[in-house]
Amino acid sequence: MxxxxxxxxxxxxxxxxxxxxxxxxxxxxxxxxxxxxxxxxxxxxxxxxxxxxxxxxxxxxxxxxxxxxxxxxxxxDGCWTVFQRRTGGAVSFQRNWAAYKAGFGKREADHWLGLWKLWAITKGEKWVLRVELCDFEGGTVYAEYRGFNVGSVKDNFKLSVGDYSGTAGDGIHGTLRESSQNSYGFTTKDRDHDGCTPCIADDIATDNCSLEKGKGGWWYSNCGSASLNGEWHPAGKNPGGGSGLHWHRWKGTSPYSYRATRMMIKPL
Known part of the structure; x- marks a missing residue:
């Protein structure tokens, strides 16, 4: 990667x-x-x-x-537009709402394209979202979701995804209905749309999942089973259940922060 x-x-x-x-x-x-x-x-x-x-x-x-x-x-298998890439800790994803809206990092390296740009690309039609994960042991898996798009800023860039397929496990819909991140707005450390009043994350009550999940922005719901914008951790360093690059379904219930991730889209 x-x-x-x-x-x-x-x-x-x-x-x-x-x-x-x-x-x-x-x-x-x-x-x-x-x-x-x-x-x-x-x-x-x-x-x-x-x-x-x-x-x-x-x-x-x-x-x-x-x-x-x-x-x-x-x-x-198609021509994909990349909107998130992580390969290390050089680019911090512990950013506020304004940064996640505008985007940050270098497009050809680690970056977040920006919520406004993602909305601009996906508005008016459905897309396929592909999530790719790499661990520290040489393994790679993927998750694809049909019917992906992102709402406008008035909807807090709400996430919409349809059916899942792949090898990573369905991290977005999660294991429990109440933990599904589908149809939730984007949350950052300074802008909360996760619906927690409060939620229990790693046995800690929280009103803002971003603050408990490495301060990265994500489509949190009851904190949920996925968060790929937390703090990057080196091999073996996995504090907490989801503070790093977290996709609960691949590695089971044990805390695990992935080495690299990529998210990209193409028209359905």
Whole structure:
């Protein structure tokens, strides 16, 4: 993983256009003047430019005035837009609401793309969310959720996911109905939307799960079974039940903080 992920190229798509392409942009001559066309996500970039490879690309979701850069993972199973990556402790995820809304880190390395950008990409249609986890023993697993999208800021960037498939276990829906993180808003250490009044996290009563789970932002509900934005811990250092990079279903009930994670989306 970073390099630890080993992407493969997307299948090439034939376009009946003569295109001049640069990082997901197309220049099309219209009435003698070139017009720049940007992809709305990584999948559309691959259609505009069939030879596009994994890396930084510029996108402009529909209805958004300003374009921005994302990391695209071009694979045989689709062209994925990465919105979270963790490979170590160099980038702190112990951030406030404003930082999680805007995004932080470097797109080509450890980063959080930003809740506003994630909403801009996913609004109006359903997506597939893919979560990838790496442990310290060389194991890798994944979880996929159909029907993913994120609500607007008025809905506190509420998480919506559908059916689960994969090898990591269903960390988002969790083992108990009351711990499901589906349909909950995003919570940070300074903005609480987890519904706890209070909740019991690691035998401690808390009104804000972020404060008990490493101060990272997440879609908490009753603190829940997943939290991948907590404090990064080295091998063997797993204080508490979910203070680190936590996905309860893979490693069972024992505390375990993962070595690396990645979250990405593609159109359903």
């Amino acid at each position: 970073d390099g630890g992920w080993n992407p493969t190229g997307c299948s090439r798509l034939v376009l009946l256009l003569f295109l001049n392409v640069h990082i997901g942009q197309v220049l099309i001559t219209h009435a003698g003047s070139p017009v720049t066309v940007l992809g709305t996500d990584c999948t559309q970039i691959s259609k505009i430019n069939p030879g596009a490879t994994s890396g930084l690309h510029t996108i402009k979701p529909e209805g958004i005035k300003k374009d921005f850069k994302v990391y695209c993972e071009m694979r045989l």
